[in-house]
Amino acid sequence: MFEKAARLKLRFDTSKGLVTVEDLFDLPLTVRNGGASLDNIAKGIAHQIRETETESFVLTTTKADTILQLKLEIVKHVIAVKKTEAEEAEQAANKKAQKQKILGILARKQDEALEGASEEDLKKLLETL
Numbered sequence: 001m002f003e004k005a006a007r008l009k010l011r012f013d014t015s016k017g018l019v020t021v022e023d024l025f026d027l028p029l030t031v032r033n034g035g036a037s038l039d040n041i042a043k044g045i046a047h048q049i050r051e052t053e054t055e056s057f058v059l060t061t062t063k064a065d066t067i068l069q070l071k072l073e074i075v076k077h078v079i080a081v082k083k084t085e086a087e088e089a090e091q092a093a094n095k096k097a098q099k100q101k102i103l104g105i106l107a108r109k110q111d112e113a114l115e116g117a118s119e120e121d122l123k124k125l126l127e128t129l
Contacts (some may be wrong), residue, residue, distance in 0.1 A: 005074055012041050012071060024078045029086075038082070042075045 002021060011018040014036035019027070024038065031037040049068050114122070 001070065001073060001077070004070060008067065008070075010067070010071060010074070012075070013044060014041060021074060024075065025082070029079060029082055038075055038079050042072065042079065045072045045075060 005021045010021060012020075012024065014027075016036045019036070024041070027041070028037050030039045045068055049065070049072065052065055052068065117125075
């Protein structure tokens, strides 16, 4: 799919101008103010496909239809990749926060254990350091 896009030198229309396949990975999934986003690009391509579709059981698809379908598949793939990466990043952040919480509790429990130790035990610990 990406090799075909590279050979065809596909470009995607955005509100900021044309972007390449590689540039798609730099765009956000959505934008509120109607700027360049993967969602807006996909909607534009889907709209173009709907406009060019003619219901016929005799006519075959044109080259333009094939290119539009390829563009849509590429944008959908990039969206799926970026969504997966965002989910993985969120999971990693949650794990990191949970780990920090556990380390904080562990440190507090170790402090409590030291506070509860006898004077004699504390002196022995100091000697070993």
